Amino acid sequence: MTTHETHSIPKGEDGLLALDQVVKHFDISGGLLDQLRFENGRFVRHRTTVKAVNDVSFTIVPGETFSVVGESGCGKSTLARTTLGIYPPNSGRILYRGKRIDNKNAQQMLPYRRKMQMIFQDPYASLNPRKTVMQTLEEPVVFHNPTISSSQVKDRVAEVMSQVGVDPKWAGRYPHEFSGGQRQRISIARALMVDPEFIVADEPVSALDVSIQAQILNLLMDAQTQRGLTYMFITHDLSVVQHISTRVAVMYLGTLCELSPARTLFENPRHPYTQALLSAIPKLGRRKGDHIKLKGEVPTPIHLPSGCVFHGRCVHADRRCAEEIPKIRSAEHGVIVACHGVEEGRL
Ligand code: SF4
Numbered sequence: 001m002t003t004h005e006t007h008s009i010p011k012g013e014d015g016l017l018a019l020d021q022v023v024k025h026f027d028i029s030g031g032l033l034d035q036l037r038f039e040n041g042r043f044v045r046h047r048t049t050v051k052a053v054n055d056v057s058f059t060i061v062p063g064e065t066f067s068v069v070g071e072s073g074c075g076k077s078t079l080a081r082t083t084l085g086i087y088p089p090n091s092g093r094i095l096y097r098g099k100r101i102d103n104k105n106a107q108q109m110l111p112y113r114r115k116m117q118m119i120f121q122d123p124y125a126s127l128n129p130r131k132t133v134m135q136t137l138e139e140p141v142v143f144h145n146p147t148i149s150s151s152q153v154k155d156r157v158a159e160v161m162s163q164v165g166v167d168p169k170w171a172g173r174y175p176h177e178f179s180g181g182q183r184q185r186i187s188i189a190r191a192l193m194v195d196p197e198f199i200v201a202d203e204p205v206s207a208l209d210v211s212i213q214a215q216i217l218n219l220l221m222d223a224q225t226q227r228g229l230t231y232m233f234i235t236h237d238l239s240v241v242q243h244i245s246t247r248v249a250v251m252y253l254g255t256l257c258e259l260s261p262a263r264t265l266f267e268n269p270r271h272p273y274t275q276a277l278l279s280a281i282p283k284l285g286r287r288k289g290d291h292i293k294l295k296g297e298v299p300t301p302i303h304l305p306s307g308c309v310f311h312g313r314c315v316h317a318d319r320r321c322a323e324e325i326p327k328i329r330s331a332e333h334g335v336i337v338a339c340h341g342v343e344e345g346r347l
Contacts, residue, residue: 017116018093018095019092020092021091021093022079022082025052025090032045050301052075052078053254054309056092057328066245066249067232069248069277070250079254082094084116084118085112085116096115116196117200119201121206132174133161133170133173137190160189161189163226164186181209181215184212197229198232238277241262242266250273252273253298257273258273258274260335261333261335270335276293307321308324318341
C-alpha cells in the first residue's frame with residue numbers, strides 16, 4: 001500500500017461533527033501534600049496526568065454509523081464524553097455543522113444539546129430510579145420546549161414509547177419494574193424525545209443478555225433509517241461493529257491508529273494493532289495459530305511510551321517506531337493509518 005500526504009485536518013464543513021487535534025488529559029495529582037516528593041534534600045512538586053485522548057482528529061458525516069473501537073482503557077469513552085462537551089478538551093477544536101462548539105458556555109450550548117444526545121452502557125444507572133418513565137421522558141421535551149402543552153407532551157411520550165417497543169400504558173412505572181432490555185429501550189426513547197440529529201451510544205448493548213443485544217441494535221438501526229440519525233458508536237465488541245458500522249476508528253492508548261470504511265477494515269486491516277484486535281474475533285475456520293498474541297501489557301496512560309505508543313507491543317517495531325510519533329496518513333480506499341511500517345511499505 002502506498003501512503004500519500006499527511007491526513008489533512010478536518011475542517012468540519014462537510015461533516016456533521018468534526019474533531020480537530022483534540023486532547024483530553026486529567027490531572028489526578030490530588031492535593032499539594034500528595035504532589036510533594038523529597039528529592040536530593042528538597043521538596044519537588046510532581047503532577048500526575050492521565051493522557052486519555054491525544055491529538056485525535058476525524059470528521060463524522062451525516063447519516064453514518066461511526067464506530068470507535070479499542071480495548072478497555074483506550075480512551076474511547078472519554079472521547080465520547082469530550083465530543084459531547086461533557087468533558088471540555090484541553091486543546092483542539094470540536095465542530096458541529098462547521099461551527100465550533102468546544103468554546104461555548106452552557107447557555108450557548110443549549111441548541112446543540114438538543115441535537116446531540118447520548119445513550120449509556122448501563123440503562124439502570126442512567127435512569128433515575130425515583131422517576132416514572134413518563135417523568136423521565138417528558139423532562140427533556142419540557143426543558144427544550146417550555147411552552148409545550150401537557151397533552152402534547154403526553155402524546156409525544158406515547159408516540160416515542162411505541163416506537164421503541166415499550167407499551168405506553170407502562171409510562172407510570174419505575175425503572176426497576178422493567179427488564180434490562182426494556183430499560184435500554186427507555187434510555188433510547190429518552191434520547192429520541194427531543195428529535196436529535198446525532199447520538200453517541202457508549203457500549204449500548206454490552207450490559208445486556210446476548211439474546212437482547214440484537215433487538216436493541218435493530219431498534220437503533222431502525223431509528224437511524226426512520227429519522228436520518230448519525231451515530232457515534234463506542235464499543236469493544238468488534239463482532240457488533242462489523243454489522244452496524246459505516247466507518248471504524250481504532251484507538252490505542254488515547255491515540256487514533258487507523259480509520260477505515262468498515263468493510264475495508266475487516267477485509268484488510270493495515271495497522272498492526274488493528275490486525276491483532278481482529279485476529280481475536282472467533283471465526284469459523286480460524287486456526288489457533290491465526291490469533292496474533294501481543295507481547296506485554298497495555299502501558300499506563302500516565303506514562304505514554306515515546307514514539308509510536310504501540311511500539312512496546314508491536315512485533316514490527318524498529319528504532320524509528322520507538323523515537324518518532326507516526327503521523328496519520330491517507331491511503332487508498334478512504335483508509336487513514338498512523339504507522340511507520342505502513343508508510344515505509346514494509347507492512
Ligand atoms: Fe508497529 Fe512501528 Fe507501526 Fe507502531 S509505527 S504500529 S511500532 S510498525
